[in-house]
Every structure is written in structure tokens, then in C-alpha cells.
Amino acid sequence: MKVFIRIVIFSILISMAYWGFSNYGIPQVIPELPPVEEQISGSMTMDQYIALGGKIFNGKGTCTLCHNPVGGRAPLLVESGKDGAPIGARAADRLKDPQYKGKAKTAEEYIHESMVDPSAFVVTGFGKPGTNDTVSPMPNINKGSIGLNEAEIGAVISYLQKSAGVQVTVKLPTGPAPVAAAAPAEPQSAKTAEEAFGKHGCTTCHKIPGIEEAGDVGPDLTGLSGRAGKTVKGLIPEQYVMQSILNPDAFTVKGFEPGTMPADLGEKMTAKELEMIVKYLLEKKG
Template sequence: MKNLAKTLGFSVALILLFASVTYVLPQMKGEAPVDKAVDVGELTMDSFIALGENLYNGKGTCTLCHNQLGRAPDLLTFDVGKVSLERISDSQYQGKAKDSESYLRESMLQPSAYVVKGFGKKGSNDTESPMPAVDQAPIQLSEVEISAIVAYLQKKDGNAVTVALPKAAPAAGKKDGVAETKPPQAQGPEEVIAKFGCAACHSILKTQSAIGPSLNDVGKRLKIDQIRASIIDPKAEIAKGFPPIMPDFPTMTVSELEMVVKFLAQPTTAQP
């Protein structure tokens, strides 16, 4: 999972961008194009925060150290927004942060800018942090993922979330909520998976991601109709133990949907 983090980070960024763009639903079920814009695919702050929580507990590996065992401050037990401001005004503070958002971001990117007393590397007299920079190997979170975690850390104590949602993809020109340029139709299931960034969140083909359930053996767990329903309306049924962050794909054509559904419905789609 770690060696894939970089590409996945990019894919997550991409899919979040896709998810935040409003499209119409012209091709689903072969219906005539509707003229009303359907904004179900829009990325909300709530799903962005849910993504942050998922990354904090999963791919970010934060809870390996930030837990009740005392290896690092347990961020879930205190108001990180309030504490951030205390850190910035501490005489030991070496960083450039001005508010809680920039402090949290800096803590993840340059952990040694401020080292919480008693938590420094042995012998460094609390001048060097044992925490790895989270944008570097092995954690390698993308900018969007780091922002999602900051949003989650602000939200968890009821503080104002100052992080901006990732912006919509500039390439997707819109006019009155209608996409002007349609991306080309995918030719096979692998292209559908690539086009809609499924691998950003799911283990599928040769990539690994634990944000959503593995799709390599989804054909063993779900009937073909359930797979189709999970993609058409992800919110209808949420797989246990996963956050409700799977986006809708309003630009997916019926034939793209059927290609990927048929592919996933095979007992195992895992590659050798």
C-alpha cells in the first residue's frame, strides 16, 4: 500500500475534483437528456471531513503513534484548535504558522518546527520530532489528503473548519450546470475504472487502496444487481465499516456502467 501512496494520492485528488463538478444525468437508463442539473455528485464538506477521518485512522497511519499509549499526544483527547494557538505562542516555537489550520498543516509537513515537550527524539532535548513528514515516504499523503485531515481535526472539536474544499476541475467547462465537453467514452472495463478513478479508493486490478472495500473479489460477495446499485446510488447502502464517501458518477454512460458491472461481477477480478 505504501509504495502506491503517491499515485493513489494523485488519483484521490483527481476523483475529488471530479466529484465536485456538477453534471447532468443524460445517458443513464437510455432516457432522453434531462434539462435539470443534478448536483448529487458534488463533494460536500461533510464527505471531505469523512475522508479526513478515514485517512487519519487508515492510510495516514496517524493512530500508530497518536493513541493512548503515550508515544505521541493523543490528538483525539484534546481540542487541537485551541492547543495549536498555545503552541504558536510558545517561546520554543520555530515555525511560521499563524492559526490552527497552518499549525496543523505545518505539524504534518515539518514536525520539528515545534516539538511537544517530552516527545522529542531521544537525546535531542525536544528539538527534533520523531514524527515523519507525512508527504514523504512511507506515508506520502497528497495535498488534498492532508487538507482533508486538517478539516477533520478542526471539525472533531467543533471548531470552525477553515480548510477550503478542493476546487472543481478547470477542464470541465460548465454552462448553467451542463457539461460542455464530454470526456471520451471508455472502451473496456479497465478504461472505465481508470476514467472514474475507482482505484483511488478501491483495491482493483494492480492497485491497492483501503478507503473502500476491495473490488477484486466483490463478485463473490455481491450479486450483479447489488454491484450495479452500489455504483448507481452509492448512498443507498453503505458497506459496513466504511465511510459514506463514494461519489456518484453522473457522467457514466449506460454502456460504461454495464462494462464495469459485468467485470466486477466475475467471481474474482484479481490479476495474477
């Protein structure tokens, strides 16, 4: 059903693109209200803290952009499977790995280090291409547009430990200041294209002209305006860019892995955000 709705929305968008979407305005892609912001006080319980960690993991932390069972571009963290036990449980084994040269002494410290200094230890086979697994493609999640603070990082670790069924070793933060800072969960609709790129994690994978933070998991989007109309026969630039975002598997750019770009962006962004993003990418020459 979800897929069906997406296809319907996609066809509407595509036909609107023909008419020039600024004339008609795009209907909200996301009809539901934004999630209610978490109210966090100093009297939060451990269960609430863990739940907040899950929310950050699946939301503003952007972790599931890469750590998901579909793309295969990052090791699974909450599921057990080909990468072994969930990270909460396998973290302790990483410390015993002869390749491990990081500073962590405990499983909790290992997960923390993986988040703030991803290249301290790179899981075999997941390094940036050509670096022989010495450089991680994962962004430092306490920097840039993700910018999690210590209280939020702790919440994510507690969630990862809880979902692995091991003892939660993270301490509940005390004092209202750091916990209060963890409160704004998901920002509402972005006001500018730049904000929308950060909110949806585009810059963790792409270089985008005019934006400093740049990932290289996906193609450099500099010069996209020049090639967008020539990439897929029959699609005008707006249609190609929209298709790339709403239905990334319809066409895979040469040299990149299919299934890496999240397929559910259309369900997460508002129509306004989509419109701003498409416009920006086609106007900025870089």
C-alpha cells in the first residue's frame, strides 16, 4: 500500500513537473503532523532515555540511512545477521580484535568511539574504497548537520545495548542542562534547501555545491544541473532529480551501489522541501 501511494504521488509529481511545479504548488508529500517534541526533564527514567535513543537512532541521528538491512553499506547494529550479534553484544569482541588500535577499554566506550571517531577502527570490508579499510565513510555524528551532543550519544548507546539484550551501562545524565539540549527531536519542515539537505542527511553521502559538509558515499552533485537532462532518456532535468530522490532504484548512477540511497525519502520530506531541493540542485552550478 505504501509503495502504491508512493507511486501515485510520484506520478502526480512527474506530471506536475511537466506543467512547471511552481505554478501549481506541490501537495504535501507527508500528510501527517510532525512528531511531537519529546519533553525531557531531569527526572527522566532510564526507559524514557532508551526510548529517546531509539528515536534519535531512527530519526535525526540519520543512522538508518546507512545501517539498514537493505543497502548493505554499513554493518547491521540492532539486528543480528551476517555481521554477527547486535552491536551492543559484539562491541566487546571488537576490543579483542588484533587490528583494534583505538582507545576504548569497554564495550560502551567502543560504541561511543565508533560514533565520534569512526576511523579509529574500521570494520573489515566497510572502509572507503581505496583506503584498505583505514578510513571510514561514516561521518562524525557529533559534528556537522547531525551534531549529536553527549546526552544524545549516551541515549543512542543505551538503546543499542538494550536492543542487544545486554546490560545498559550508560549512566542517566543528571542536571537539566545536557538533557534539555537533547529535547528537540525532529525539526519541522525545513525553511531553506540548505536546511533540508542537513535534515535528510543528503550531505552525509553527497558533495553539494555551496555546502561545506560533504560525503562521498554517493555521486558529487556538483554539475548535476548540466547532466540531469541527459542521464535518462525521456526525463527532463526536474523529473530526473525527483526520480533520483523519490525512487532512487529506478536508475543507478554508474559506479555506485544500487540500494544505498534510502528509498523512503519521499515519505520523510514535505513537498516544500522536495521542491526547494530540486530547485537548488538544478540552479547551483558549483
